[in-house]
Amino acid sequence: xxxxxxxxxxxxxxxxxxxxxxxxxxxxxxxxxxxxxxxxxxxxxxxxxxxxxxxxxxxxxxxxxxxxxxxxxxxxxxxxxxxxxxxxxxxxxxxxxxxxxxxxxxxxxxxxxxxxxxxxxxxxxxxxxxxxxxxxxxxxxxxxxxxxxxxxxxxxxxxxxxxxxxxxxxxxxxxxxxxxxxxxxxxxxxxxxxxxxxxxxxxxxxxxxxxxxxxxxxxxxxxxxxxxxxxxxxxxxxxxxxxxxxxxxxxxxxxxxxxxxxxxxxxxxxxxxxxxxxxxxxxxxxxxxxxxxxxxxxxxxxxxxxxxxxxxxxxxxxxxxxxxxxxxxxxxxxxxxxxxxxxxxxxxxxxxxxxxxxxxxxxxxxxxxxxxxxxxxxxxxxxxxxxxxxxxxxxxxxxxxxxxxxxxxxxxxxxxxxxxxxxxxxxxxxxxxxxxx
Numbered sequence: 001x002x003x004x005x006x007x008x009x010x011x012x013x014x015x016x017x018x019x020x021x022x023x024x025x026x027x028x029x030x031x032x033x034x035x036x037x038x039x040x041x042x043x044x045x046x047x048x049x050x051x052x053x054x055x056x057x058x059x060x061x062x063x064x065x066x067x068x069x070x071x072x073x074x075x076x077x078x079x080x081x082x083x084x085x086x087x088x089x090x091x092x093x094x095x096x097x098x099x100x101x102x103x104x105x106x107x108x109x110x111x112x113x114x115x116x117x118x119x120x121x122x123x124x125x126x127x128x129x130x131x132x133x134x135x136x137x138x139x140x141x142x143x144x145x146x147x148x149x150x151x152x153x154x155x156x157x158x159x160x161x162x163x164x165x166x167x168x169x170x171x172x173x174x175x176x177x178x179x180x181x182x183x184x185x186x187x188x189x190x191x192x193x194x195x196x197x198x199x200x201x202x203x204x205x206x207x208x209x210x211x212x213x214x215x216x217x218x219x220x221x222x223x224x225x226x227x228x229x230x231x232x233x234x235x236x237x238x239x240x241x242x243x244x245x246x247x248x249x250x251x252x253x254x255x256x257x258x259x260x261x262x263x264x265x266x267x268x269x270x271x272x273x274x275x276x277x278x279x280x281x282x283x284x285x286x287x288x289x290x291x292x293x294x295x296x297x298x299x300x301x302x303x304x305x306x307x308x309x310x311x312x313x314x315x316x317x318x319x320x321x322x323x324x325x326x327x328x329x330x331x332x333x334x335x336x337x338x339x340x341x342x343x344x345x346x347x348x349x350x351x352x353x354x355x356x357x358x359x360x361x362x363x364x365x366x367x368x369x370x371x372x373x374x375x376x377x378x379x380x381x382x383x384x385x386x387x388x389x390x391x392x393x394x395x396x397x398x399x400x401x402x403x404x405x406x407x408x409x410x411x412x413x414x415x416x417x418x419x420x421x422x423x424x425x426x427x428x429x430x431x432x433x434x435x436x437x
């Protein structure tokens with residue numbers, strides 16, 4: 001995607017080796033052999049007990065724009081022969097894709113994406129699929145843990161300043177999918193319809209204030225004049241106790257909220273709640289932010305916090321480690337193939353998957369089995385098939401889940417986990433994965 005020129009092609013969001021493999025396959029005649037590639041995670045990140053599939057919608061949108069126009073072909077012509085460049089000029093994915101619906105939980109070995117077609121057209125999608133699924137699933141998986149830790153309290157994603165500018169809206173979308181309530185990123189509001197949230201930073205208070213904070217009230221008055229008394233005032237620029245008192249003095253007890261961005265948030269939240277209640281602002285919310293992660297959120301669960309703002313730990317690798325998904329060739333002309341490298345093994349053959357649950361809805365096992373076999377019978381358990389059609393003959397199927405529906409799927413999935421699966425401590429995956437065949 002040439003961002004400078006606003007070109008919408010996604011064809012160069014890829015790895016050069018995919019095009020060199022294409023050239024070699026066209027040269028030796030193997031390019032048109034029918035293949036299946038699967039995307040899956042061999043294991044979950046350390047300490048994680050489940051993952052959340054995210055990015056499928058973005059991937060399908062990117063697939064529709066995976067076209068080689070003249071600007072893209074000029075890059076390709078720098079290292080490819082003319083025959084391969086001509087093939088790229090006409091490239092359109094014409095195969096089939098099945099996958100776990102966006103918002104579904106996944107576990108080690110889950111065949112999250114199954115791509116079928118000729119080798120040439122399928123191999124082209126490896127980097128596109130993995131870059132989107134790995135990024136978005138990592139964010140969504142981290143966000144889901146934070147949402148669980150927050151136990152129903154409002155969550156705002158505010159990580160734009162801690163990640164790449166083009167990753168920021170994708171991060172917002174993934175966090176919203178996993179249960180966050182809003183984002184500070186306006187591109188996510190525009191592109192994905194995520195509700196927006198935001199008021200002011202310390203700079204606005206400093207703009208109006210002397211070094212000792214004597215004019216903090218001027219900043220609060222200006223913000224309320226523009227945004228109304230329901231706004232949230234940032235009260236920790238100088239002295240929190242004084243800031244809260246000034247905020248209520250200026251706004252009155254109907255003030256929407258106060259935000260604390262530093263210090264011992266648990267202790268401060270209790271002090272601020274007592275102070276607000278004493279000033280008659282019993283309905284004024286307390287918003288906390290500042291390097292929060294799921295562990296910090298869980299530690300604040302007993303405190304009078306109403307809203308969490310989360311940034312760095314959600315959008316960076318420290319808080320959202322890569323989902324570790326890979327994209328592997330598993331079948332050629334109907335014959336299973338598998339990689340045998342140490343610690344990087346893959347299982348051959350096109351697969352399907354089902355998840356077993358008790359009558360209460362609690363899931364107990366995932367079963368992955370050859371696509372040529374019938375759905376396994378599991379006496380006493382409810383059986384739910386996991387893969388759904390996403391693309392047929394190169395066209396995205398109708399009726400795929402909306403972002404709102406995927407949010408619901410995440411919520412239902414978390415409720416279905418065994419209680420130990422929601423622990424923040426390290427341990428085995430929440431349910432085992434069994435491979436048949």
